[in-house]
Amino acid sequence: MERTAFLHQIRCLDVAFPGVVFRVRPDGGFAAPEVLEFLDRQPRVEYVVNLASNAVLDRLVEPAMRTARRLSKKSGQTEHVYGCVWLARTALGHKSQRYASAS
Numbered sequence: 278m279e280r281t282a283f284l285h286q287i288r289c290l291d292v293a294f295p296g297v298v299f300r301v302r303p304d305g306g307f308a309a310p311e312v313l314e315f316l317d318r319q320p321r322v323e324y325v326v327n328l329a330s331n332a333v334l335d336r337l338v339e340p341a342m343r344t345a346r347r348l349s350k351k352s353g354q355t356e357h358v359y360g361c362v363w364l365a366r367t368a369l370g371h372k373s374q375r376y377a378s379a380s
Contacts, residue, residue, distance in 0.1 A: 283307060284315055287322060298323060305329050 283303065290299060300323045303312070308326045316324045328334060341358040348356035 284312065287316075287319065291319070291321065297321065300324065302327065 287299070287301070290297075298321045299319075301316070302325050305326060305328045308328055313326070316322055338360070341360045345356050345358045348358070
């Protein structure tokens, strides 16, 4: 699905289901700044984007990864740890807040 179609679907769902909080999980192909900024502006949309690993993200999520590994060792199961990171400034000059998951 192309980005504009994805954004259109979010708008349609918002109109069709007023009051519902949506959680979307787009893959890394939808991690373009305009898509993330659109999702940030939606008051009833939560999202998690599956991004490919890179050195910056690895460094930012390492503390959460240590916690996830420790919890997993203790429980014997896969554990998930969620956190928040601040990324580079957006095109509008604002710092962008993103949430990260470690498991």
